[in-house]
Amino acid sequence: xxxxxxxxxxxxxxxxxxxxxxxxxxxxxxxxxxxxxxxxxxxxxxxxxxxxxxxxxxxxxxxxxxxxxxxxxxxxxxxxxxxxxxxxxxxxxxxxxxxxxxxxxxxxxxxxxxxxxxxxxxxxxxxxxxxxxxxxxxxxxxxxxxxxxxxxxxxxxxxxxxxxxxxxxxxxxxxxxxxxxxxxxxxxxxxxxxxxxxxxxxxxxxxxxxxxxxxxxxxxxxxxxxxxxxxxxxxxxxxxxxxxxxxxxxxxxxxxxxxxxxxxxxxxxxxxxxxxxxxxxxxxxxxxxxxxxxxxxxxxxxxxxxxxxxxxxxxxxxxxxxxxxxxxxxxxxxxxxxxxxxxxxxxxxxxxxxxxxxxxxxxxxxxxxxxxxxxxxxxxxxxxxxxxxxxxxxxxxxxxxxxxxxxxxxxxxxxxxxxxxxxx
Amino acid sequence: xxxxxxxxxxxxxxxxxxxxxxxxxxxxxxxxxxxxxxxxxxxxxxxxxxxxxxxxxxxxxxxxxxxxxxxxxxxxxxxxxxxxxxxxxxxxxxxxxxxxxxxxxxxxxxxxxxxxxxxxxxxxxxxxxxxxxxxxxxxxxxxxxxxxxxxxxxxxxxxxxxxxxxxxxxxxxxxxxxxxxxxxxxxxxxxxxxxxxxxxxxxxxxxxxxxxxxxxxxxxxxxxxxxxxxxxxxxxxxxxxxxxxxxxxxxxxxxxxxxxxxxxxxxxxxxxxxxxxxxxxxxxxxxxxxxxxxxxxxxxxxxxxxxxxxxxxxxxxxxxxxxxxxxxxxxxxxxxxxxxxxxxxxxxxxxxxxxxxxxxxxxxxxxxxxxxxxxxxxxxxxxxxxxxxxxxxxxxxxxxxxxxxxxxxxxxxxxxxxxxxxxxxxxxxxxxxxxxxxxxxxxxxxxxxxxxxxxxxxxxxxxxxxxxxxxxxxxxxxxxxxxxxxxxxxxxxxxxx
Numbered sequence: 001x002x003x004x005x006x007x008x009x010x011x012x013x014x015x016x017x018x019x020x021x022x023x024x025x026x027x028x029x030x031x032x033x034x035x036x037x038x039x040x041x042x043x044x045x046x047x048x049x050x051x052x053x054x055x056x057x058x059x060x061x062x063x064x065x066x067x068x069x070x071x072x073x074x075x076x077x078x079x080x081x082x083x084x085x086x087x088x089x090x091x092x093x094x095x096x097x098x099x100x101x102x103x104x105x106x107x108x109x110x111x112x113x114x115x116x117x118x119x120x121x122x123x124x125x126x127x128x129x130x131x132x133x134x135x136x137x138x139x140x141x142x143x144x145x146x147x148x149x150x151x152x153x154x155x156x157x158x159x160x161x162x163x164x165x166x167x168x169x170x171x172x173x174x175x176x177x178x179x180x181x182x183x184x185x186x187x188x189x190x191x192x193x194x195x196x197x198x199x200x201x202x203x204x205x206x207x208x209x210x211x212x213x214x215x216x217x218x219x220x221x222x223x224x225x226x227x228x229x230x231x232x233x234x235x236x237x238x239x240x241x242x243x244x245x246x247x248x249x250x251x252x253x254x255x256x257x258x259x260x261x262x263x264x265x266x267x268x269x270x271x272x273x274x275x276x277x278x279x280x281x282x283x284x285x286x287x288x289x290x291x292x293x294x295x296x297x298x299x300x301x302x303x304x305x306x307x308x309x310x311x312x313x314x315x316x317x318x319x320x321x322x323x324x325x326x327x328x329x330x331x332x333x334x335x336x337x338x339x340x341x342x343x344x345x346x347x348x349x350x351x352x353x354x355x356x357x358x359x360x361x362x363x364x365x366x367x368x369x370x371x372x373x374x375x376x377x378x379x380x381x382x383x384x385x386x387x388x389x390x391x392x393x394x395x396x397x398x399x400x401x402x403x404x405x406x407x408x409x410x411x412x413x414x415x416x417x418x419x420x421x422x423x424x
Numbered sequence: 425x426x427x428x429x430x431x432x433x434x435x436x437x438x439x440x441x442x443x444x445x446x447x448x449x450x451x452x453x454x455x456x457x458x459x460x461x462x463x464x465x466x467x468x469x470x471x472x473x474x475x476x477x478x479x480x481x482x483x484x485x486x487x488x489x490x491x492x493x494x495x496x497x498x499x500x501x502x503x504x505x506x507x508x509x510x511x512x513x514x515x516x517x518x519x520x521x522x523x524x525x526x527x528x529x530x531x532x533x534x535x536x537x538x539x540x541x542x543x544x545x546x547x548x549x550x551x552x553x554x555x556x557x558x559x560x561x562x563x564x565x566x567x568x569x570x571x572x573x574x575x576x577x578x579x580x581x582x583x584x585x586x587x588x589x590x591x592x593x594x595x596x597x598x599x600x601x602x603x604x605x606x607x608x609x610x611x612x613x614x615x616x617x618x619x620x621x622x623x624x625x626x627x628x629x630x631x632x633x634x635x636x637x638x639x640x641x642x643x644x645x646x647x648x649x650x651x652x653x654x655x656x657x658x659x660x661x662x663x664x665x666x667x668x669x670x671x672x673x674x675x676x677x678x679x680x681x682x683x684x685x686x687x688x689x690x691x692x693x694x695x696x697x698x699x700x701x702x703x704x705x706x707x708x709x710x711x712x713x714x715x716x717x718x719x720x721x722x723x724x725x726x727x728x729x730x731x732x733x734x735x736x737x738x739x740x741x742x743x744x745x746x747x748x749x750x751x752x753x754x755x756x757x758x759x760x761x762x763x764x765x766x767x768x769x770x771x772x773x774x775x776x777x778x779x780x781x782x783x784x785x786x787x788x789x790x791x792x793x794x795x796x797x798x799x800x801x802x803x804x805x806x807x808x809x810x811x812x813x814x815x816x817x818x819x820x821x822x823x824x825x826x827x828x829x830x831x832x833x834x835x836x837x838x839x840x841x842x843x844x845x846x847x848x849x850x851x852x853x854x855x856x857x858x859x860x861x862x863x864x865x866x867x868x869x870x871x872x873x874x875x876x877x878x879x880x881x882x883x884x885x886x887x888x889x890x891x892x893x894x895x896x897x898x899x900x901x902x903x904x905x906x907x908x909x910x911x912x913x914x915x916x917x918x919x920x921x
Contacts (some may be wrong), residue, residue, distance in 0.1 A: 002445055002463035002541065003519065004438055007472065008526055014475035015495040063892070064857050064885035070882030071822040075846045077749060078740020079817040079833055087831040090821075116496035117503070335900070342667055360767050410714030 023122065029054045035411065047330065050184075054114045075241070119176050131418040133249060133340055134371045134398070147241040158236030167235035175233055178221045187219040192204050221394075249338040250288040251280055253306065254322050256345035258295040258315035265377045268404055269344040270307055272375060275414050276342055290327060294320035296350075317349045317385060318356040325364045339369045342417075347376040347383040354388040366396045373417045374401040430719050434727075436530040441465070444534045445541070451713050452542040458706070458784060458871035460545040461560060465537065469526050474498050476513050476523055483521060484567050486574035486681075488590050511759025512538035516548040518560035531727040534720075538710040550794045551698070555690035563688060570681045575673050589675055591893070592894040593661065596855055600661030600686035623673035656860040656875060660895075661778035663861045669870060669902035679898070694852055701755015702793055705763075708732055708756070738814065757810050758801070762789055765807065772808060803819070803847035808839045818845050823881070857884055863905065871902035876917065878909045884917065892920040899921040 017174055023030060033052040065070075082088075118126070154167055194212045202209050253273050257266060280287050291306035292298050296314030298320040322343065332339055349357070366372065376382065388403070393399045403415045431440050445465070452458045468476070478495035479485040515521040522540040525532055548554050563869060578586045593600070657663045661683040665676050692699065705810060715725045738753035739745040765773045766785035772783045780788045811834045818831040818841065832838035832845070848854055862875035872895070876884060888905060897902045904919040 002449075002465050004441060005466045006438070007466045007468045007523075010468075010472070013468075013479050014472070015492060017487045018478065018489065018492030019495055020492070021487060021489040022496060025489045025587070031747075059493060060887075061591075062890040063598055064859055065885045065887060065890055066857055066882040067885035068883075069823045070878075071820070071824075071880040072847075073818055073820045073831060073845050075749065075815055075816050075818050075842060075849055077738050077814040078746075079815040080742075082817055082830045082833055084830055084833050084835070084838060087827040088830070089827055114497065116500045126560065171788060247616065248874075313439035335730075 014410070020104065023118075026054060026059055027126075029059075029200065031126055031129075034118070034123060051115060051117055061115060082311075087124065097359050119281075124278070124282055128282060130420045131279060131415065132283070132337070132420050133280075133418070135333045140200040148241055150242045152238045155238040156235065158238070162236040162239075164235050168229070168233050170231045171235060172233040172292045175230065176226050176228070183219045183222045186225070190215050190219065201312050202280040213340045243272045247338065248286055248336060249284060249340060250290060250332050251276070252290045252292060252327075252339070252341040253277075254292045254294070254320045254341065254343040254345075255322065256295070256315060256317065256343075257293050257309075257312055258322075258346075258348070259312050260315060260348040261312075261346050261377075267347050268377050268407060268410065269375075270413065271407065271410055272340070272344055272404070273305070275410065279414075279418065285329050288332075290324075292302060292320050292323055294323075312411040315345075316348050317345060318353050318360055321357055321360045321365065325360060328368060329363075334368050340371050340373075341365070341369055342373045342375070344375050344377060345385060346378050347384065347385045349376075349385045351384055358391055361392050366392065366399060370398060372396075372399045374399070375413060375417075376401065377404045379405050425566075426719065429721050431530055431723055432723075434529040434531060436528070437531050440530060441467075441524075441533060441537075444530075445537055447714060447719055448534070448538050448542060448710055450534055451717075452538075452546075452706070455713065456497060456706075456709070457790075458542055458546040459544060460520070461517075461549050461653070463541040464519040464521045465524060465541065466521060467524050467526055470502070473513070473523065473525050474502060482567055483515065483564065484571050486571045487578075487584045487592070489587065490591075490594060503782075505735065512540045514534040514544045515563075516544075516554060516558055516560055516688075517563045520545040520560070521564075522547060526894075529727065531724050532731065534706055534714075534724075535711060535728055535731060539703045539707035542710060543706035547695075547699050547702045547793060550790070551691070551695060551797075552795055553694060553797055555573060557691050558688050566684065570685070572676060573681065581639055581674065586678070588701070588897065589678055590682065592897045593679055595891055595894040596660050596664075596898075597682060597686045599859065600659060600683035601690045602659050602662070602687070619677060623677070652864045652866050653861060655861050660859070660861060660874075664895075664898045668899050671898070688745065691797075694799070696751045697755040697758075697798045697850065698793070698801050699755070699794065700752045701757075701759045704732070704735060704752050704756040705759035708760075740815070755812070756811075758805055758807075759789065759896055761807050761810050762805055764809075770786050776807060777805075797845050798850035799852075801906060802850060803843060805847060806843045811839055811842055816842050816846065818842055854879055855911065857882070859905075869902060870900075871904055871919075873904045873906060876905060876907045878907060881910065889918055889920075896920040 030052050033054060067402060154164060190212055194209065194216065195207055197206070197212065253276065255269050255273065256265075261269070277289065280289060289303070291301050293301055293306055293309070293311075294315075294317065295311070296316045296319065297313075300323065301309065319341070328334075328339060361372070376386055382403075389399075389401055393401060400417055402416060404410060404413055429442050434897065440818040445463070451515070452460070474495060477481070477498050477706070480492045485491065513523045517700065520541065522537070522545075524536055533710070548560060557634070574586060574590075618849055653667075656809050665669070665679040665683065668676075671679070711720070711725070711728050736753045736756045738750045739747075753805055762780070763785045765777055765781055766783050766788050769777075769781035783904070792801065796804060813835055817833040818838075820831040822827040822829070832841040834842070858877045858879060859874055865871045865873070874895070883906075884907070892903050902919060902921045905917045907917045909914050909915070
């Protein structure tokens, strides 16, 4: 009779380890493919996995095999009109030398690329690898302390669900041995006496024998009366709260939506911020994001509006910076927050406003933030905002600026801005 | 006549599986006298099937990136719908483990059970190669041992280190089998017990071979006269395991594990046509018998036939789907033909197969199943009728000629030639380059020399260079590859320091 086993509920990811090994081994090739893929990818499907191409020769598993040439004979099925002795021209391609030209060489694998799908997780993992928020400091927060439960030995009281069975039973065993020890000792002696008496020829009704038997019975019952387990034996796993230093960060996203930012530029800016947002969400559990969009006036908006609203107007960049400053003062005291900011603009500003921006940055913002990244989206010459920001950059090492020309630049620039730095 | 179908719906359930199995087992054992191991039938999902696929059907294997590679490519092909998964995987073990896929219909489950649990199973139990080379009751334990051992090594010596070693071993896997010597069967306990002794013993052996303490004059002379190894060795991995000077004991053990697995799969590589042909023949025969007994519906049988026809479909050489001879098609055609020769022999059959024409087909087929491998099976049983049915023809590709030549076709003059040529095509010995250990310079630079004996002037593929690097990694010293052609001329193909 055969045995039927239902394995469907067993883990299905038996190959997960092997898959991981595969990815680890070919990481450099896969990463190259991932980066290539990013360039051509619209931000909308950022959330899906990615198909990766690797030239198959890079991951071949060689074996000894015959190369082309020599004399070989191959049997094929389905002859229609060949007769013995026919000569036919060698098929093009020279390959393994089959009559049909289809027959691969003995080596088996062709030279096609090896294509496979990375899951979304794996894809983002690879994509954001080596990126981090610069200068992040772990701050011990007084306000909302975060605790983590940690094991800390055993206690004598606690909740039943925390009973440690092994410890408790060990304790019980020790107690039983200890409490019954005097009786056991007496019992042993009594038994020896009894045996001696009987060997001497004493009768069962001998009073001494009877007395001993009584005693033995008594001692046995005493030993039995020692409880198997007592509340005294119980031990509980002890867990204590441990304050956890947490990282609390806020990212200000500032985007210019003025009239000079045409649809294409806005799109680039949005792609940049989407990437940033994805990166933050993925790598930092606790992070606030503040979205500010501005034309002549700045407005704090939610994520939805930030990415999808179509409102527009003239340009006063300082409005956004002022707003950011106010929000920082109001809600994000530097004592408990790591503050970051990213700003995207086409660099076109109302000309008298640029010095303003510089001043606000220098005096009010840069001292408080850990990192400020500015990207200018313009294929043209830099405009006055860039000049003003150059001054800021000179005096602040934690200020970074980059220029984006087209969609192809977004990813390199993003990486450049957030790459992991050696002991900054 | 009252119908007592086992089931009429296409949904399967465990009780139904059991009833089908009982019916099939009854026919297989009592009516046709098949001998099988016990069956262990496991129902799995498509994902699990892909897992099983990528570990070459081993229910538990050690971890290695190459399995991951197979997994991702299988997964991709499956997702894209380019490839249906096999309906089943069956493992040569006792009890014989067969995987059924959850998605299959009841009919397919029955087909798969007949194919795997009675067809392949009886082949595993009966065929001489499997009998000599593998021991079905020990393989699962050995796989477990291997997996744990490799995992332990990874912990101790690092994943990277073990991976590199496995890469090299895998590359040489086909050269890790004894082709002529009969192996000792595997056993977990003995393995464990001996593993420790072996480590110590081996190390001492090697030390002896590589000993640098000066010897007496006469002794030296004696040694210098001998070439080492005295005779060429075909089992490269075995030779490395026993003789490589620098390998650590654990590395030898891993080489040994790969070698043992290669040995385990060796019979399967040699009996593709027979094994699949046999299993296909039996699912066809068993299920037809079920139908004849009125146990299954017409719909059931039509589904079986449809699937069966797909399996044994042989595209012709000029078809875009053609990728060589389909072992299922050839095997099934030959098995069916043996039965036909026994039951309804023609004049031609009496002339070609006087010893089996008109005999009891069960006995004849049983004999054929037990005592042959692909090469000899084809050489013995490929009949003119099968050659005609498949319209086989031989194409001769000689690189000294400008054109290809049709060497033989399916006519009176061609039968024997085709039969011999096709048999040779399934001869592993001529399919794989013949490479043997030829010499070890144990008094000098410790280099290892391999000798490739050319056959039909076929050169080695370019991969040889990379293979030398793998050999170099295992051997630890210089490795040379020489080649001897048909005229006995030697030539150095490459070396790797």
